[in-house]
Amino acid sequence: MSIQRTLLASVIVAAAGGTILMGATDRFQAFTTETARRVALRQHPVATPAVVMLETQSGARINLADLRGQWLLIDFIYTRCSTSCVALGDEFAQLQDRLGAPLARGSVRLLSISFDPAHDTPARLATYLQRSRSRAAGWLAARPVTPEGLAQIKRVFGITIIPNAQGGYTHNAAIHIVDPRGRLVAILDRGNPGRVARILLRELGQ
Template sequence: MKVKKVNPFLIAVIILVLTLATYLFVTSQNSDARLPIVKAAPDFTLQQLDGSNFELKENLGKIMLIEFMFTSCPDICPATTYNMVLLQDELKKQESFGSKVQLVAITFDPHTDTPEVFQSYAQRMGIDQSGWRLLRGDEAYTIEKAKEYGIGIQKLDDNQFVHTVTSLMLVDAKQQIRKVYRMGGEMDNTLILKDINTLLKEKT
């Protein structure tokens, strides 16, 4: 039986196509791995629970996951904080909590969220304040700053609030917003941790 000779040109074309396909795949994977820059994180000055001022620029060099919230929120905010505490525990395991990654909760309801109320909320939720910033300030100022971050907030007649559910921001070490997440039960902690670790690798 005569074996048909394979055309060397055809083999070369196949090898070229496979090489090109591999290159495009690897390139797309590397491109997807880098998180896009949304915009620079607007600076702010707010108060910590001990009354001292905190400016965003003080955290330059650290990755931050920032939550805009209020403690009397019945659903989305506590669910978000709960998920952030789970992330806190994972970050502790990889020894990046506090030193490299900081979690931030900013209340836009300072009249209700006094330092005592906010402190009680932190204890109830399991927040380890060694790696968190719990911040409050003038209501109008905080709401205006939230708007600069792209978050809509409306105060209702019963002194409750409604706000954009995409009120969770991932900020890199250069203080650029790199990702915006949905809050509450729709949070994907696996994805968020992956994104944080992507920024940690980028930082090094």
């Protein structure tokens, strides 16, 4: 799979200098669990939940599995966030431009999932999209309908959420790539939407 070859190249580059660190990190055991998980995904994609109901910004209900058959770019947000979620929204807006043609064809979908469903009503999700300058079809914002669905999503995607002193949350912010078979195949840090777009376009043969 070409996405795995593309991402594996970065691991090879890191490994070239990584041998120097082996003694200082107890043969890399000091590396984070998140880093290890991302590397493992490149060789062993993880199936996303088959049944998780989501409510979108329009109030429609969809099953996460209904989106199979297309590439998904998924981020996790809460609408009161004024830091990383704003940055993620800006990157998704840029991806709307960079991936305009495949989004229009339905071969790619952007999906922002709220992990604060009690607060993030469809109206607030719609406002989040407007604030993020969503301009066309192809970008959904949604919230899990049940606590069990939220728990499944957090577990499979590895979302860490910690309440902070300001009444919000500290959370990991990344873009998750799910292939048309419904498998989580890569997690990329925010900050480089161009790289995300290039990977998707390569997968689509463009």
